[in-house]
Amino acid sequence: MGRRPCCEKIGLKRGPWTIEEDHKLMSFILNNGIHCWRLVPKLAGLLRCGKSCRLRWINYLRPDLKRGALSEAEEDQIIQLHSRFGNRWSKIAAHFPGRTDNEIKNHWNTRIKKKLKELGLDPVTHKPIEQHENRGAKDEGIMQSKFSENSFELKLMDNPSSN
DNA sequence: AAAAATGTCAACCGCCAAAAT
DNA sequence: AATTTTGGCGGTTGACATTTT
Numbered sequence: 234m235g236r237r238p239c240c241e242k243i244g245l246k247r248g249p250w251t252i253e254e255d256h257k258l259m260s261f262i263l264n265n266g267i268h269c270w271r272l273v274p275k276l277a278g279l280l281r282c283g284k285s286c287r288l289r290w291i292n293y294l295r296p297d298l299k300r301g302a303l304s305e306a307e308e309d310q311i312i313q314l315h316s317r318f319g320n321r322w323s324k325i326a327a328h329f330p331g332r333t334d335n336e337i338k339n340h341w342n343t344r345i346k347k348k349l350k351e352l353g354l355d356p357v358t359h360k361p362i363e364q365h366e367n368r369g370a371k372d373e374g375i376m377q378s379k380f381s382e383n384s385f386e387l388k389l390m391d392n393p394s395s396n
Numbered sequence: 397a398a399a400a401a402t403g404t405c406a407a408c409c410g411c412c413a414a415a416a417t
Numbered sequence: 418a419a420t421t422t423t424g425g426c427g428g429t430t431g432a433c434a435t436t437t438t
Binding site: 322 | 422423424425426427428429432
């Protein structure tokens with residue numbers, strides 16, 4: 234068997250957070266600030282592991298979170314950044330104050346990826362997909378030619394430095 | 397109307413670097 | 418200096434929602 238879970242303490246809760254839990258975590262952090270996540274559940278009266286508390290705070294409770302759908306402009310910028318950084322979501326998210334890496338990753342995986350494919354672009358390389366005689370996509374022979382106008386391309390694995 | 401397919405998204409897992417001891 | 422613990426990250430899962438057949 235593999236590595237043991239971060240919270241082996243049996244009885245620890247997992248899965249979706251309830252509003253009561255959110256309340257406890259929220260008020261605890263607002264009152265005490267962020268110091269040591271491991272201590273949070275105990276001090277806040279939660280049956281969760283510290284890691285779970287951290288995640289909940291970062292992705293959902295932080296007051297500085299910007300909520301709501303990503304705008305088209307944001308989406309475009311994500312594509313630009315992705316073409317340079319690849320799947321370095323936290324790096325990409327750093328350009329969007331108030332948005333989380335998880336949210337951006339989700340958006341990429343569920344919407345943008347498909348959108349690019351529909352435009353005939355490879356979501357990994359951001360380059361036009363070779364089309365040996367149609368295969369999977371829904372023909373309409375129109376697709377790829379016109380999208381060569383994409384300005385982003387190349388430089389996919391560019392930055393080896395800094396994380 | 398029902399079922400199947402597809403989409404969405406919160407939250408988990410394990411890895412590993414950084415921090416702590 | 419070496420070992421252990423914590424926190425950050427990206428990939429992935431699975432529950433629920435929506436759309437399609």
